[in-house]
Amino acid sequence: MRGGIKLDLAIVIVLEIVLLSAAILVAGHGFSFYVQRGLDDIIGGTEYQVIVQVDKKETKNFVEGLKEVYSGRDGFKFRVSKELGENIHILLGYSEEDLKNGALDEVAKLISHLPGYGGLAPLLDPAVLVKGMPQDTYPELVEEIHTWPEVKFAAKGPLGLYVVAKNRRNLNKIEDKLEELTSKYYRWEIELKDYTNQQAAEIREMIDEALKGTKYWFTTPPAEGVIGDAVRLLKSYTAQLTFAKELPVGSEIALTARNLKVGTKADADFKARVYTDGIYLIKGDSLNLTGSEKAYLLDGSGTVKEVLPEYTLESPRRDLDVWEPKADARNLKASIQSLADKVVQGEDFGILIREIEQLAKNLSLEVPSDLKSQLSVLVLWDRVGRLPGGFREELAQKLLQWAEAMPSDPLIKLKESLPSWSDEDIAKSWQEIEAIARPKTISVITTGSAPPIDGVISKPAAEISEDIKSQIGGVVNSVVPFAALTVVVILLWVFTAVDHTLWGSYLDHKNNYLAPLYGWLLGVLEMAVVVYIMPFEMSGMVKLIYVAVGGLGSAVLITFSSRISPLNAKSIEAGEALGLSQTELYRQVVVPEGRPGLWQLLNRRKLLSPRRFKNA
Amino acid sequence: MLELHDIVLERNNVRSLANVNLKVEDGETVVLTGPSGCGKSTLIRVCLGLIKPKSGEVWFEGVNLQALSPEALRKKRRKMGIVFQEFQLLDHFTVLENVLLALWEGDRDRKKAEEAIKSVGLWDKRFRYPRQLSGGEKQRVGIARALALDPDIIFWDEPTAALDPMYVHEILRIMDSLAQKKTMLVVTHEMPFALKVADRLVLMEAGRIVEEAPPSRIFAEPASHVGAMYRERLLDTREALGKLDVKQVV
Numbered sequence: 121m122r123g124g125i126k127l128d129l130a131i132v133i134v135l136e137i138v139l140l141s142a143a144i145l146v147a148g149h150g151f152s153f154y155v156q157r158g159l160d161d162i163i164g165g166t167e168y169q170v171i172v173q174v175d176k177k178e179t180k181n182f183v184e185g186l187k188e189v190y191s192g193r194d195g196f197k198f199r200v201s202k203e204l205g206e207n208i209h210i211l212l213g214y215s216e217e218d219l220k221n222g223a224l225d226e227v228a229k230l231i232s233h234l235p236g237y238g239g240l241a242p243l244l245d246p247a248v249l250v251k252g253m254p255q256d257t258y259p260e261l262v263e264e265i266h267t268w269p270e271v272k273f274a275a276k277g278p279l280g281l282y283v284v285a286k287n288r289r290n291l292n293k294i295e296d297k298l299e300e301l302t303s304k305y306y307r308w309e310i311e312l313k314d315y316t317n318q319q320a321a322e323i324r325e326m327i328d329e330a331l332k333g334t335k336y337w338f339t340t341p342p343a344e345g346v347i348g349d350a351v352r353l354l355k356s357y358t359a360q361l362t363f364a365k366e367l368p369v370g371s372e373i374a375l376t377a378r379n380l381k382v383g384t385k386a387d388a389d390f391k392a393r394v395y396t397d398g399i400y401l402i403k404g405d406s407l408n409l410t411g412s413e414k415a416y417l418l419d420g421s422g423t424v425k426e427v428l429p430e431y432t433l434e435s436p437r438r439d440l441d442v443w444e445p446k447a448d449a450r451n452l453k454a455s456i457q458s459l460a461d462k463v464v465q466g467e468d469f470g471i472l473i474r475e476i477e478q479l480a481k482n483l484s485l486e487v488p489s490d491l492k493s494q495l496s497v498l499v500l501w502d503r504v505g506r507l508p509g510g511f512r513e514e515l516a517q518k519l520l521q522w523a524e525a526m527p528s529d530p531l532i533k534l535k536e537s538l539p540s541w542s543d544e545d546i547a548k549s550w551q552e553i554e555a556i557a558r559p560k561t562i563s564v565i566t567t568g569s570a571p572p573i574d575g576v577i578s579k580p581a582a583e584i585s586e587d588i589k590s591q592i593g594g595v596v597n598s599v600v601p602f603a604a605l606t607v608v609v610i611l612l613w614v615f616t617a618v619d620h621t622l623w624g625s626y627l628d629h630k631n632n633y634l635a636p637l638y639g640w641l642l643g644v645l646e647m648a649v650v651v652y653i654m655p656f657e658m659s660g661m662v663k664l665i666y667v668a669v670g671g672l673g674s675a676v677l678i679t680f681s682s683r684i685s686p687l688n689a690k691s692i693e694a695g696e697a698l699g700l701s702q703t704e705l706y707r708q709v710v711v712p713e714g715r716p717g718l719w720q721l722l723n724r725r726k727l728l729s730p731r732r733f734k735n736a
Numbered sequence: 737m738l739e740l741h742d743i744v745l746e747r748n749n750v751r752s753l754a755n756v757n758l759k760v761e762d763g764e765t766v767v768l769t770g771p772s773g774c775g776k777s778t779l780i781r782v783c784l785g786l787i788k789p790k791s792g793e794v795w796f797e798g799v800n801l802q803a804l805s806p807e808a809l810r811k812k813r814r815k816m817g818i819v820f821q822e823f824q825l826l827d828h829f830t831v832l833e834n835v836l837l838a839l840w841e842g843d844r845d846r847k848k849a850e851e852a853i854k855s856v857g858l859w860d861k862r863f864r865y866p867r868q869l870s871g872g873e874k875q876r877v878g879i880a881r882a883l884a885l886d887p888d889i890i891f892w893d894e895p896t897a898a899l900d901p902m903y904v905h906e907i908l909r910i911m912d913s914l915a916q917k918k919t920m921l922v923v924t925h926e927m928p929f930a931l932k933v934a935d936r937l938v939l940m941e942a943g944r945i946v947e948e949a950p951p952s953r954i955f956a957e958p959a960s961h962v963g964a965m966y967r968e969r970l971l972d973t974r975e976a977l978g979k980l981d982v983k984q985v986v
Binding site: 693700730733 | 781
């Protein structure tokens with residue numbers, strides 16, 4: 121009889137909290153495991169680091185090939201996973217040692233020839249992805265990272281350097297370490313205010329100068345590759361003016377035979393613009409320019425600011441020689457005719473390039489690389505819808521003219537004939553290409569942190585973030601507490617219905633109308649403790665909502681106690697008539713006659729037993 | 737031993753007991769009877785302090801029960817035994833445990849329980865559960881439970897009403913024997929039993945005591961129509977018995 125009914129109640133509540141806490145762990149981790157396995161099937165996971173898409177029909181052959189390729193490799197395993205449309209996912213897993221030795225780098229090479237191979241994606245989980253670091257730093261970084269105990273392995277991936285953790289808990293620690301490891305690398309960035317190649321080049325030169333003797337990498341050089349080549353090619357066919365005096369970059373020059381007064385608006389047929397790498401004609405055609413026109417410097421509003429001295433004009437188009445046909449090319453003529461038709465009909469320039477290559481092959485000629493570059497630009501230009509109006513017709517016309525002339529080297533002739541567009545068109549073309557293709561910033565990565573040039577912004581080079589697969593895992597983990605808490609709320613209600621409605625019913629029997637309040641307090645207390653100690657992350661507001669819902673449900677259940685756990689009033693009356701105290705009445709009469717539950721289980725040791733009587 | 741003074745009880749604005757005055761002397765057997773719903777069982781519960789009256793006093797052994805603390809009232813109840821009409825045994829306890837329950841918060845002397853069980857002839861069935869017993873046996877457990885407390889007074893709330901006729905006699909026999917030793921307040925419709933055992937017969941109607949006298953006087957000269965009704969019934973029984981050919985029965 122030691123301890124009253126309140127102690128019994130307290131023990132029941134504590135035990136329920138322990139069970140609810142256990143439930144939240146079991147439900148949370150169970151749910152997490154279940155979902156994780158489903159995710160692994162689709163996008164790989166910690167056990168299987170690579171997912172290969174294979175043509176479903178070739179599954180058997182692919183698997184056989186796979187076994188052959190990896191025979192004798194300890195730790196290699198694979199699992200045939202989900203079917204997605206016509207493909208099937210096959211998961212590949214490597215040993216830790218294999219991964220450290222670059223298994224992921226060689227996987228494509230080893231299996232891409234197998235039948236049905238449809239590409240792979242190394243999706244690692246849980247992993248930190250380091251973006252922004254130059255690839256030639258990877259070996260040094262990987263060597264250091266592999267000494268960290270939290271890391272399973274590090275490897276080059278499609279988006280950057282993947283650092284795979286042994287478990288999710290280590291991710292933050294790895295991120296911290298990576299930040300420290302990459303902290304000596306800085307990205308310097310400068311915003312380009314004018315869309316010219318020359319300006320970018322100048323800045324790069326300045327940075328080059330600043331970085332002399334230090335290790336650095338360019339990550340986003342402007343106007344490089346085929347676009348840069350194209351711009352340079354086009355510029356080389358644009359008329360250039362040279363003045364004795366230096367003119368401000370960006371200003372415009374009017375060229376006209378008429379005399380213009382300073383301060384008046386310039387209405388001229390020809391215009392040029394001052395760029396850092398030269399002064400180019402941007403309006404009119406150099407073929408119509410005599411060179412004797414007067415030059416006027418204009419201000420930003422197009423008003424004549426200054427009369428300029430004499431200049432020299434360099435027009436590549438004027439200087440082109442006329443080609444004479446030196447070989448019979450009747451077939452070529454027909455082909456060119458067909459090609460011209462296709463150009464007018466809207467044929468893709470990609471196909472055009474292939475046809476030109478075919479033509480060249482037929483004539484045992486090699487397509488010059490600069491022509492290929494030029495046409496590649498046209499492909500890009502065409503696809504972004506920036507081809508000048510009438511370009512196709514003009515190109516077709518030129519092709520036909522070229523065919524008429526029957527040049528012995530038609531491809532070179534073509535190269536030379538393309539710039540026969542007006543200088544204005546050419547200038548417009550490279551300006552537009554640059555506007556589309558060139559980034560607005562130029563940046564370098566260096567080991568020095570303080571930029572030596574004003575206006576250059578300095579920031580850490582490495583962008584360290586959780587890998588997308590890992591993030592998906594994170595999302596799953598964020599769902600886990602919801603699922604687990606829902607299970608806990610339901611379990612709380614079961615406990616309430618089984619154990620506490622009996623108490624509520626007894627309170628009702630004693631005409632104590634505070635039973636719903638008791639239910640609410642019980643629900644809130646148990647949920648609050650579970651929510652407080654649960655090891656899952658969740659927003660405070662959501663936790664509060666769960667606590668409130670738990671409390672509300674318990675209050676409702678307790679309100680209907682008499683229906684859920686009706687008492688045997690006659691048994692209670694018998695107990696009362698025997699002079700039992702409230703505690704013993706509850707222990708000996710009410711609880712044993714209620715539903716089996718925790719309280720009943722705990723009550724067993726308090727139950728009357730003949731052995732506990734004297735003279736037994 | 738037991739005195740009820742002006743007991744008034746109202747439930748849902750309906751008067752269940754109206755100015756009931758009753759006195760049970762030490763060693764006396766009082767039979768309380770009346771039509772169903774007249775308040776007999778309620779009166780017993782008031783005597784036990786299970787129901788608190790609106791007004792009036794219940795004195796037991798010189799103590800006003802209304803003035804006692806809940807704890808003191810519970811202790812006082814252990815001096816009173818009650819046998820219920822529907823036995824009110826606890827199904828999760830054996831016969832022995834049901835009887836021991838009466839002593840659980842008392843002296844926990846198992847011997848008392850065992851003697852009580854023996855006295856009602858259920859020793860062999862002490863480890864059985866109520867569901868394994870007949871109605872008569874269940875009621876005998878109820879009696880043993882009341883006796884285990886060695887009460888100063890035993891209340892009987894129609895102890896034979898829920899029994900098959902074949903078990904009634906054995907219960908009445910036990911009651912008869914106990915009447916020699918204990919103060920008893922018996923609610924029953926068994927008029928032959930009343931006539932034989934009761935020192936006093938109290939007749940109730942609609943929450944009031946309408947007549948109170950030794951049974952022989954009530955059956956001879958009833959002063960109330962309830963008394964007259966019971967007299968009629970008793971005479972009918974006698975007439976029926978008179979028609980019985982005893983030789984044939986024997």
